[in-house]
Amino acid sequence: MAEITRQARGTPEDAPGAPVVAVRNASKVFELGGGQTMVALKDINLEVQANEFISLTGPSGCGKSTLLRLIADLLEPTSGDLLVNGKPPRQARLDRDYGFVFQAATLYEWRTVAHNVQLPLEVMGYSPARRAQRAREMLRLVELEQFARHYPWQLSGGMQQRVAIARALAFQPALLLMDEPFGALDEFTRERMNMELLKIWDQTGGTVIFVTHSIAEAVFLSNRVVVMSPRPGQITKVIDIDLPRPRNFETREDPRFFTAVTDVRESLREAYGA
């Protein structure tokens, strides 16, 4: 097994400047029963650069999850091309190039917190000693070391989601795909989780594609916000967020924060076709 360093592996250092994710003219049509179809995504073009934090936002049903699933090879496009680290998504998945975090933490209820974090390492054939060590490191990263032996039901929703993040990062993927990871949390917990996520990202590096329908969350976290519109799912605008990093509680009071939030909100309004 290749040596795994602190710096996330799989970054396309061999091809400098090449995007981590490239989506070209991708469409996804779902077959509904009775000969009916549903165009979930139409002609999507998107490039995500290494070490970018990018958010997909838009009204529910605009195809955010579908786009993320195409990148993760959990779905296949009806037409168009996708490349992840320069490879077809299937190959990227087989190479374990990305970690995925769902809206529901999806912890295995029969496993303790530590063993949940070890799950991907187990699947990928790490030695037990290495697994235990990685799990400890990851739980320290999300500040849940003292809950290692707890079962998921003993944790709050926010803590469960932190375990899910630790699990996704355990094998140090260079790309993190997150589908509304904090969507089920209350506003207060969500803001704290946003801070923690940025802190974690500071330490791990890598590329993050983050789905959210919270405008403030998208602006606070991202370098770029991708605004999508439904029926059919399309990208209507990509907005650069040039807020300084590191971002913290003061960021939310920065006038530039309000400007960016307003930008995204107006783009969304246009997306609705008002």
Place this chain on the structure above:
Amino acid sequence: MISASAASANTTTPHGRRALERLRFYLPTVLVAALLLVAWEVAVRFLGIREFLLPKPTSIVQALVDQWPILTSKALSTLRSALGGFALGVGLGLLVALITARWVTLRQAMLPFAIAANSVPIVAFSPILFNWFGPSNPFSWMVIVAVIVFFPVMINAVRGLTLVNPRALELMRSYAASDFKVLVALRIPNALPFVFSALRVATVLSMIGAVVADFFGVDRLTIGKYITQESAAFRFANTWAAILLVSLVGIVFYWLIALIERVAMPWHISVRAQDH
């Protein structure tokens, strides 16, 4: 940071209080049972109900004491059939479940037959099974029990292996996990609660199956034969004593499985709920 005590507070209650709560929980049941037994005793004594219709509780206990050595040796023989058949039926049920859960088309082809076969009163096959394996062969008893136990175990195990959270499966797919890994790390743990509830049912079914097999089999010193003989001789106190003993054995068997369940899946909601 959320405090550690919030998550662990519910795991520690003082031992004494817990015992008291337990007592409070079971007290009504015990009282009702005691009341019923006293009413039964009084009714038989003072309403002149004849003993061969309904023996007094005290007569039944007396019979249990008097017949203890005979009863226990016969109950042991029946228990052997139940346990052997249980192991055989559960083993086969799990094996078939694993095979059919893996090959979807095979499952879809077989399940209707399994359900149809399950709706046949399988006890009625006992004479045929004794004919096949020998009327005094202990294996015949076990086969009858196994046939009864097989279906609930198999059907529940298939459900547990296949009714998996789609997100949990996608997670495995995102790790590029092999089918075998998915089976071991996800499907089998997911099936445990289903399998254990089937096993609880199977304990009771295996005792019933064993006693019914006793009725049809020949030449064995079994509790089922004892029940028919004592009934024919109008010694109904002995019959009741035998039934009481078989029931107690069945209850112990059931609790044994429930205990294993608690140890095997401390995380499950059924186990959590019992921790009051």
